[in-house]
Amino acid sequence: MTAGAEGRGEQATTLTYASVSGRTRRRLVFDRLIPWLLPLAFVAVLFPLFDMIFWVAQKAVPTFTLATLTETQVGFGGGLYSMILGTLILIAIGTAIATGIGIAAGFYTAEYAPPAVASFGRLAGNILAGVPAIVLGYFGYYLLVLYTNWGFTTLAGGIVLGIFMVPYVYRTTDVALTGVPPTQREAALAMGARPRQYLLRIAFPIALPTILTGIFFAMALGLGEAAPIVYTAGWSSTPITGLMQPTSFLTGAIWLFYDLPPSEGTLLTLAFQAAFLLILIVLALNVIVQLLSDRYRRRLQGLFE
Amino acid sequence: MSAESVPNPNGVALRVRHLSVRARDRAILTDISIDIPDKEVTAVIGPSGCGKTTFIRSLNRMTETTHGLTVQGSVLYRGQEEIYSPSVAPVLVRQRIGMVFQRPTVFPISVYENVAFGLRLEHQPEDRIEQEVEYSLVRAGVWEEVKKDLDRPALSLSGGQQQRICIARALAVRPRILLMDEPTASLDPVSTQRVEATLEELSREISIVMVTHSIAQAARASTRTAYFYQGRLIEEGPTEELFERPKQELTEEYVTGRFG
Ligand SMILES: Nc1ncnc2c1ncn2[C@@H]1O[C@H](COP(=O)(O)OP(=O)(O)OP(=O)(O)O)[C@@H](O)[C@H]1O
Ligand SMILES: [Mg+2]
Numbered sequence: 001m002t003a004g005a006e007g008r009g010e011q012a013t014t015l016t017y018a019s020v021s022g023r024t025r026r027r028l029v030f031d032r033l034i035p036w037l038l039p040l041a042f043v044a045v046l047f048p049l050f051d052m053i054f055w056v057a058q059k060a061v062p063t064f065t066l067a068t069l070t071e072t073q074v075g076f077g078g079g080l081y082s083m084i085l086g087t088l089i090l091i092a093i094g095t096a097i098a099t100g101i102g103i104a105a106g107f108y109t110a111e112y113a114p115p116a117v118a119s120f121g122r123l124a125g126n127i128l129a130g131v132p133a134i135v136l137g138y139f140g141y142y143l144l145v146l147y148t149n150w151g152f153t154t155l156a157g158g159i160v161l162g163i164f165m166v167p168y169v170y171r172t173t174d175v176a177l178t179g180v181p182p183t184q185r186e187a188a189l190a191m192g193a194r195p196r197q198y199l200l201r202i203a204f205p206i207a208l209p210t211i212l213t214g215i216f217f218a219m220a221l222g223l224g225e226a227a228p229i230v231y232t233a234g235w236s237s238t239p240i241t242g243l244m245q246p247t248s249f250l251t252g253a254i255w256l257f258y259d260l261p262p263s264e265g266t267l268l269t270l271a272f273q274a275a276f277l278l279i280l281i282v283l284a285l286n287v288i289v290q291l292l293s294d295r296y297r298r299r300l301q302g303l304f305e
Numbered sequence: 306m307s308a309e310s311v312p313n314p315n316g317v318a319l320r321v322r323h324l325s326v327r328a329r330d331r332a333i334l335t336d337i338s339i340d341i342p343d344k345e346v347t348a349v350i351g352p353s354g355c356g357k358t359t360f361i362r363s364l365n366r367m368t369e370t371t372h373g374l375t376v377q378g379s380v381l382y383r384g385q386e387e388i389y390s391p392s393v394a395p396v397l398v399r400q401r402i403g404m405v406f407q408r409p410t411v412f413p414i415s416v417y418e419n420v421a422f423g424l425r426l427e428h429q430p431e432d433r434i435e436q437e438v439e440y441s442l443v444r445a446g447v448w449e450e451v452k453k454d455l456d457r458p459a460l461s462l463s464g465g466q467q468q469r470i471c472i473a474r475a476l477a478v479r480p481r482i483l484l485m486d487e488p489t490a491s492l493d494p495v496s497t498q499r500v501e502a503t504l505e506e507l508s509r510e511i512s513i514v515m516v517t518h519s520i521a522q523a524a525r526a527s528t529r530t531a532y533f534y535q536g537r538l539i540e541e542g543p544t545e546e547l548f549e550r551p552k553q554e555l556t557e558e559y560v561t562g563r564f565g
Contacts, residue, residue, distance in 0.1 A: 115372075187410035187471070189370050191423045192400035192478065201422070202412055300413045302460040 053279060059269065060276035068273050073237055073248075076266040080274055082239040086154065086247035089240065090229060093158025094222050098165035099215055105166075106173025106211075111199055122174065129167035136164050137231035144232055152234025152246040160228040165218035172214025176207035181303065206300060209293035216289035220282045226251035250274040317384035318343045318482050318512035319364055319402075324378035326359050326368060333359045337378070337538045339531060341482070346504055346513045348523035348544065351533035352559070357516040360533065361484040364388075364514065365402035366395045383481070400427075403475035407487040409467035411459035411474075416451050419459045419470055423478035437477050445473035446503040465496025472503060483507065485515040489522065501526045520560055524548055532556045 013019050017028060071079035105125075109118040140160035150156055180203045188198040204211075226249075234246030235256070257271035319341040326334040334356045341347050341364075349357045359368065366388060368374045380388045388398045400423065411419050418425075420438045429437070438455075442448040447469035451462065459470050468488060475483060485504075489497040504513055504526055517523050523530050524544060531541040532555070540547060540556045551557040 183410045190399055190404040192396045193426055299458055303413050
């Protein structure tokens with residue numbers, strides 16, 4: 001154990017940074033820097049986010065009143081009522097479609113599909129998620145606006161939004177179900193459960209927190225989209241009274257009003273208020289999904305060990 | 306229940322004949338023939354990878370829940386009914402022939418709902434479920450420990466308690482046969498002892514097939530033992546005989562601890 005015995009003579013230390021050199025030393029020093037570098041990256045991500053929220057809030061909050069929510073935009077005045085209504089209806093249709101199709105497809109690939117079909121389904125889901133929203137918009141325009149002779153309708157907008165949202169719900173459902181410990185499936189089947197009973201009684205409750213996260217994530221993305229809807233739901237400033245009419249919506253307000261010349265000041269303000277409102281809604285969605293999935297997840301403690 | 310009242314004329318719980326299991330190109334089990342007697346504990350022993358798990362999984366058609374296994378030969382339930390016949394519902398087979406796994410596999414629901422699981426699949430009325438849950442927990446030797454915690458998540462119990470909940474869950478549908486794959490492998494000595502005591506109780510009413518890695522456990526807890534080696538049944542008989550006067554050299558080497 002003595003250094004002397006190995007012929008190192010007076011060299012007292014073998015444990016300090018100074019005792020090693022070259023590459024080893026650079027690696028050790030770099031390791032020590034990591035805890036400082038990572039927070040920098042963290043700040044680099046968060047700073048623009050907070051800066052943007054602050055910028056939007058600054059322009060929106062001073063003029064934001066209850067009337068902003070309850071009044072319809074007329075000319076250069078009024079509020080966001082018709083757009084809020086339109087957005088809520090569009091996202092409701094989109095979520096219903098995406099949840100129904102996405103969860104059913106996830107069930108199918110995770111439990112029923114032969115392996116080859118399942119991996120094809122997953123590939124198709126990824127491709128759909130990668131299709132630019134504007135392409136979906138054109139697709140919806142040709143199919144649901146022109147081909148059907150509907151013209152611009154809220155229903156078409158909701159359907160295209162649903163198609164846009166489907167892959168996110170589908171993928172999280174599939175991942176969550178295939179992530180259920182296989183021993184749970186074994187145990188259920190060994191009790192005489194049929195695959196459907198296993199899925200509904202055991203797998204679905206286990207996967208639910210993740211599926212919920214997927215649905216809310218898809219909603220947040222859908223809320224922020226304008227491209228698929230402008231080409232299908234058109235635009236109408238008056239509050240909608242039926243699904244077969246065009247509608248206005250919050251992202252549309254941002255898109256249309258932000259580009260107007262500076263003289264049209266009130267509409268620019270409306271664009272910022274719409275953006276501010278969207279940010280609030282997305283934040284609220286995040287909080288809700290966090291609370292919900294925490295509540296469900298608590299039951300699962302110890303399952304994934 | 307009806308299954309219970311049907312008399313078993315020949316004392317055989319399972320009659321296995323020329324059972325072979327293949328995974329695509331290779332044989333996992335080759336030509337197994339054995340009678341599993343009623344109301345006894347049969348231990349299945351043998352070195353790792355010899356096919357013990359595959360063997361008991363082929364006794365209640367769990368083999369078909371994993372891709373790529375083919376089963377040949379016959380397994381006669383109570384010595385009469387072919388479980389691999391095309392007219393047989395695997396779901397019913399698994400209700401009559403229950404299974405408990407190596408690690409506890411409680412569902413992430415309450416203790417009560419875990420034990421009630423199989424009864425709910427059969428849409429039993431709630432008052433009957435309540436009775437059966439208590440009776441099964443008693444039979445599994447865990448009632449005293451959990452009777453105040455029936456609404457607690459089963460996952461919050463200790464490993465040994467969870468395993469006995471799993472046994473209770475399997476018992477609740479009143480199986481005639483219980484297949485157990487190293488049921489005490491993940492348990493401490495005290496829990497192991499409880500489970501073994503439970504098995505002894507149970508074997509008065511039903512037939513138990515237990516895979517075990519512990520020769521001592523086979524000697525303690527079983528009345529019959531089957532020794533498997535490389536996918537074949539080498540020897541089978543009353544536990545005492547097999548341990549004291551093994552007929553095959555391979556068996557002797559294994560039970561005297563010279564290998565395996
Ligand atoms: N689904 C499968 N596909 C291919 N091979 C399999 C499959 N299941 C089991 N095997 C193989 O069959 C052999 C027997 O496996 P089995 O799990 O039955 O052994 P075991 O006796 O239970 O082993 P252990 O004591 O380690 O649990 C092993 O070599 C295993 O790799
Ligand atoms: Mg095994």
